[in-house]
Amino acid sequence: MNPGEEHIQRIIPNGLMELTFYLGACPQLLNHHQESIEKTVISGHCKGYHDLMVTGNLQMFSVSFKPQGAWMFFDLPMSELYNCIVPVRDLLKEEIAKLEEELHEAIDFQDKVILIEAFLIALLKKKTNFYHEKRMVDSIGLINQKHGIAEIDALASQACLSRKQYERTFQECVGTSPKQFMRVVRFQHSLHFRRMNSHLRLTDLAYECGFFDQSHMINEYKDLSGKTPSQYFAECEPYSDYFAE
Numbered sequence: 001m002n003p004g005e006e007h008i009q010r011i012i013p014n015g016l017m018e019l020t021f022y023l024g025a026c027p028q029l030l031n032h033h034q035e036s037i038e039k040t041v042i043s044g045h046c047k048g049y050h051d052l053m054v055t056g057n058l059q060m061f062s063v064s065f066k067p068q069g070a071w072m073f074f075d076l077p078m079s080e081l082y083n084c085i086v087p088v089r090d091l092l093k094e095e096i097a098k099l100e101e102e103l104h105e106a107i108d109f110q111d112k113v114i115l116i117e118a119f120l121i122a123l124l125k126k127k128t129n130f131y132h133e134k135r136m137v138d139s140i141g142l143i144n145q146k147h148g149i150a151e152i153d154a155l156a157s158q159a160c161l162s163r164k165q166y167e168r169t170f171q172e173c174v175g176t177s178p179k180q181f182m183r184v185v186r187f188q189h190s191l192h193f194r195r196m197n198s199h200l201r202l203t204d205l206a207y208e209c210g211f212f213d214q215s216h217m218i219n220e221y222k223d224l225s226g227k228t229p230s231q232y233f234a235e236c237e238p239y240s241d242y243f244a245e
Contacts, residue, residue, distance in 0.1 A: 007054045012225045013046040013184045014241040017070040017081070017175060019088070021103060021116075024059035027052040029085070040088045040096050042070065044081030045176040045184070049226045061103070061112055063120070064241070067181065068136040071173045073123040078175030095119065135159040136173045139166075143178075148185030149210040152178050185242065186210055187224050190217070192243035194233065202229050 008030070019042050026037045030051040037052075071078050074091060088096045099119050106112045139155050155178060156166035170178045190209040194200065203214050211217040221229045225236075232238070 005055070009052045009054060010049055010226065010236075011046070011052060012049045013187070015045070015067055015181065015184045015188055016064045016241060017045060017067075017078070018043045018065070019063040019070070021061040021100070022059070023061065023103060024057040025055060027054045027058065029053075032085075033083075037085060038087040038089070039100055041085050042074070042081060042088055042091070043085045044078065044083060045174070045181070047083040047180070048223055061116065063116060067140050068133070068173050070175070071136075072127060072130070072133070073120055075127060077172045079171040082171075082175055092123075095122075132169050132173050135161070135169065139170070140174070143182055143185055147189040147210065148182040148187075150182060183220070184224065187220055188240040188242035191238045192240035194238040195240070198238075205229070 009027070019040075021040050022037065026039060029037055030053055032050040065073075070081075076091070099115065102115050103112055106115060139159055142155065142158065143150050152167070153163055156163045159166050159169075161169060167178060170176075170181070174181060176184075186209060190205060190211075193209055194205055197205075197208075200208070202217070206212075206214045206217040209217070211220065218228050221227060221232055225232055227235065
């Protein structure tokens with residue numbers, strides 16, 4: 001972008017947490033309870049959509065974690081990051097200051113990859129509690145197979161936990177409730193399904209993707225993207241980050 005130019009980028013829930021490094025100008029948050037973004041942030045699961053206003057030279061490097069992945073690196077309940085964009089310096093002040101300096105000095109993309117991989121491996125080695133890892137991996141695998149349409153009681157039973165224990169563990173490890181997570185997975189699957197079946201009528205899309213009816217799908221799209229399905233598909237590419245090929 002040229003100096004002074006502005007671009008608005010809509011961010012929708014994608015079922016993934018992200019670690020983002022802004023190496024140039026930082027974007028500005030719009031229609032969000034926060035006001036600004038710092039150089040290095042971790043984004044928790046989103047409740048709904050928000051917009052970023054990008055001005056000038058934007059350079060960024062982003063790491064997308066699997067749904068339970070960020071919990072493997074950061075020693076806090078992931079629920080504390082829900083619907084938040086948190087400066088990583090609040091979590092790892094000394095480590096992130098050193099990494100930001102090294103990334104600024106790195107010449108090419110591969111050098112940056114090596115630096116961030118080393119940073120994440122160091123965090124992983126510090127983590128000591130992986131007790132619920134297998135439960136969450138299996139649970140999320142089942143949710144993915146069912147495209148976000150699963151019974152919470154069945155998921156809890158598979159994890160050998162009571163429903164209350166399961167919901168608490170899921171929020172701690174994944175960072176959102178099972179119900180909200182499956183809602184986002186279903187939405188993301190509808191984007192992927194639309195991409196694969198571009199001529200499908202909206203009524204058929206709603207049926208194929210597990211919405212009660214077309215009105216239900218419209219309301220979900222409004223909540224999660226700020227647009228009706230018709231508006232979304234007219235203005236945006238129906239691409240799913242979660243179900244990316």
